[in-house]
Amino acid sequence: MSPFKFSLETSNSRWDGPGGTAREVNTSNFPISKSIAGVSMRLQPGGLRELHWHGIAAEWAYIIDGHVMTTVVSPDGTVEKNEFGPGDTWFFPRGYGHALQGLGPGECHFLLGFDNGDFSEFGTFSITDWISKTPRRIVERNMQLPESVVAGLPKGEAYIVQGKVPNFGEPFRSPNLEPSQLTHKYRLGAVAPRRFAGGEERIVSSKEFPIQSTLSSARMDLEPGSLREMHWHPNSDEWQYYTKGRSRVGIFGAHGRVETAEFGPGDVCFIPQGFGHWIEQLGSAATQLVILFNNPHYEEISLSQWLASNPAALLAQNFGVTEEVIDKLPKAALGIIK
Ligand SMILES: [Fe+2]
Ligand SMILES: [Fe+2]
Structure with missing residues (x-):
């Protein structure tokens, strides 16, 4: 890649x-x-x-x-x-x-x-x-x-x-x-955030900011030790710029292609449309990044939401484990995990 x-x-x-x-x-x-x-x-x-x-x-x-x-x-x-x-x-x-x-x-x-x-x-x-x-x-x-x-x-x-x-x-x-x-x-920084256990995210699409007709924007604040869960965006690329702190990002494309890299202030990360990705916060100082998506409508599918949206027996067969194991999986999107 x-x-x-x-x-x-x-x-x-x-x-x-x-x-x-x-x-x-x-x-x-x-x-x-x-x-x-x-x-x-x-x-x-x-x-x-x-x-x-x-x-x-x-x-x-x-x-x-x-x-x-x-x-x-x-x-x-x-x-x-x-x-x-x-x-x-x-x-x-x-x-x-x-x-x-x-x-x-x-x-x-x-x-x-x-x-x-x-x-x-x-x-x-x-x-x-x-x-x-x-x-x-x-x-x-x-x-x-x-x-x-x-x-x-x-x-x-x-x-x-x-x-x-x-x-x-x-x-x-x-x-x-x-x-x-x-x-x-x-005023992106003044938007009421989506609060999660490990941090918060403010997302501004054309719904909130009508003239922003070709992009959506976001700011993510990750507390020390947090993990932005595995997810992807069906309708857009993701362009990130780090303003504070450090993180490791992993991306996944079909055919087993994976890459990881570490990011700090001033670094830009690009995740192509549809590629799976996660962000692992690093270090003792909180991490902040600003994000652009090349679509005025924001869409995401998270791993935990997907896992919650299937029958237990189906997942047990998919992973080759018992339904007791499947029962431990999250039943809703986690967003930013503590
Ligand atoms: Fe200009
Ligand atoms: Fe993302």
């Missing part, structure tokens, strides 16, 4: 500048990850990820640390401006124009996820790239600026620039704008 682990924080596919940094993972450096690409981005206070859009992917984000502001425009002309803090997520459908700026205090670190494994953060449609490659007479007429001003605009893609810390209350330039009908912000 193709490797299913990638260390994103040490990726050499990276961009570094005074206003921020970005590291990416996609099919060019992690071939198994065909459906989802990711970026770990850091913006300094005032660091501005310039106006841009993405031609081939929608963008999801999860804030790990710090605060950031976004602006986004929809094709129907509606707009939204939001502030994000730790645990918050956003979703910008493919092609929507957006910009990000660090609000401070301190650096803002966030994870970006894209619903296309071939997506590259370094191939986005940036406003300065376009303006600088367009004939000046066109830019002068379109931006309604004199030639002398256009001549002084950036000569290439700015990507991230170090600006001033924004005043979040500053209004949009036009007073005649309508807010988006659907919000682009969802």
Whole structure:
């Protein structure tokens, strides 16, 4: 099997500048990850990820640390401006124009996820790239600026620039704008969790966050010594990013193919659709991971639920054991085992 682990924080596919940094993972450096690409981005206070859009992917984000502001425009002309803090997520459908700026205090670190494994953060449609490659007479007429001003605009893609810390209350330039009908912000960290004996999980599908129309997202918190039970997802791949602690993950594909690997902060794990898997928490510090599924509807089948959903005699024959042994098996999904 193709490797299913990638260390994103040490990726050499990276961009570094005074206003921020970005590291990416996609099919060019992690071939198994065909459906989802990711970026770990850091913006300094005032660091501005310039106006841009993405031609081939929608963008999801999860804030790990710090605060950031976004602006986004929809094709129907509606707009939204939001502030994000730790645990918050956003979703910008493919092609929507957006910009990000660090609000401070301190650096803002966030994870970006894209619903296309071939997506590259370094191939986005940036406003300065376009303006600088367009004939000046066109830019002068379109931006309604004199030639002398256009001549002084950036000569290439700015990507991230170090600006001033924004005043979040500053209004949009036009007073005649309508807010988006659907919000682009969802506070994943504030969702009531599914509680299990060994930890908890928050899952956000398009049911809770309608604009997140191509992905589901989740955050899992595993207490020391816990085990996320064996399960699979009938309808989606699973892309994980570890924010805290350590874990061992095992995956299973048909024909007896199994792989295990250990994961810690900054590591990405990819589990193809339908592959069985489990997560064994390691170490004395709790483990936290953020997850994307490439389907807006969340589905799973767990081993314990499956075992509970069969007659005892059938299972006794399947495993070659007595029904007394089968009687000890769990009778409901365990989720995260203590
Ligand atoms: Fe973007
Ligand atoms: Fe899973």
